[in-house]
Amino acid sequence: MTDTGGLDGWTHVYSGKVRDLYVPTALMTDDDSWTGDPLQLSPVVLVVASDRVSAFDRVLDPAILGKGALLTSLSRWWFDRLPEVPNHLAYAEDDRYHDLPPIPREVADRAMFCRTLDMFPIECVVRGYLTGSGYQEYAATGAIGGIPLPEGLSDGDRLPEPVYTPAWKAPVGEHDENISYERTVELVGETVAEQLRAISLDVFAHASQVAEERGLILADTKFEFGADRELGIVTLADEVLTSDSSRFWDLEAYLTGATPEVRMASFDKQIVRDWLAANWDQRVLENPPTLPSEIVEQTAERYRALVERLTLGL
Template sequence: MSLDLPGYAHAYSGKVRDLYTPLVGDVARDDQILLVASDRISAYDFVLDSVIPDKGKVLTQLSLWWFEQLADLVPNHVISTDVPDAVAGRAVLVERLEMAPVECVARGYLTGSGLADYQRSGVVSGVSLPDGLVDGSRLPDPIFTPSTKAPLGEHDEPISYDEVVAEVGAPLAQQLRDLTIAILKRGNEIAEKRGIILADTKVEFGQRPDGTLVLADEVLTPDSSRFWPADSYAPGGPQPSYDKQFVRDWLTSPASGWDKSSGEAPPPLPDEVVDKTRAKYVEAYESLTGRRFD
């Protein structure tokens, strides 16, 4: 997964991103990281053999645009977009932070794993919801539904707000909850003007040495969020989407021949699915930003 980038040492590779440490001579800096978004795509806790062309650039450029829209709510980790040519357009130099040990998720609509939890118990991450909600229902108010940060290849598990308090303390837990919901609300305010619904999102936060909370990784992208076209929104079933739900749907269809419960890795994506998925990512970028993806 790693690239040969002069002046940088490979530090870590996740599902989608690769981290490199800047070098001063032969010494690694301890305050900065080069964050590179690959074209890899993951689904159901597997990194697929197929890649989505330009996906890394779409995610990076869209995150940079959103960081600008959110700058008055929370500082972000970006230091510079001056990066090696080999990763131009899909990498940023960022602050090295002490990352919060929980996944911060906010939901404005009920779907996905939140829907499954609701159907079992009427509760999502410790939050009781009204009776009668269906797939795609808009929630009375956005809710904070955090989860554990599982190692690569394992499942994140939903946790309650009280468990976040036990993990990080009440002051930081409240900041994480309030900022996550504020980002979802701001994202929806902007997306709705462009005919798009932001159903839910996952964000990452880290702390500077002085304790300042900083927005990190990616934000409001098709990898971390569910975006639905507003003109086709109809509660009661799955919604058309701009995100990688298209990939998930193919993997769980008879066409893939893959059994989600088998424990085996999914098959490669057909060219048609790859092309349509790339088009979805590009469409999301262009619809949200009003810019042409080049």
């Protein structure tokens, strides 16, 4: 039997780099004969964001205290501002769920009660600005995801219009792979592929406007979607528009900053990535070094600052 992870009424069934998933314990048998994929059999899942931080496909030490609650509060805030986009949040007042256990108090600030979906194996990446791996690909090929871009663009430049550059979600332990739109059609079919692209671009446009009203730039982000098991409709899932899934920049710093480091200082874990890149030679050391306390605190402050800026302290 899978360890319950200490949550009353809920059984732990999966852990990713950051999130832990639980299903109602009542679905599991008291003996060890229960078989099957819990996420396929359960109508709901408790998605708990931990304080773990990852970079370069590795979970690092120490964790960033309070990070899980910040990610969860921001996802909930964005879901509330996207009422026209179906999402995976479930609500205890729904008659279908009244017999299920409540969210345990000890994880209430970092947990979302969600409907299980049939997830699509695609990360839906939208880029409004050229940076990160997108800039590296452009510098080498003049394009991103097979989409040609104008010549002469520099790191941090705004793109003529946002571009949709999907990635294939690789199995655990493997690296995600950037793919063309045509490949997404092969993976999920033409109708779903077009819906994923259209919804992603629409949400990005809306979120960019919200961010700009708060003195922020949404440089890029990624979304994940699944199919609603009752209605079959494309449904927004996982986290949305958080520091872990998006690059947000300060608008004034971008316009006036003297260096790229100032202009494109992200409200995310870029501080962690930069420190690791400078202090960890993966060819020499298999395991990453422990993060210094000042790096942990600086990263936590960037996460807190984004939540405060976007939600205006609410």
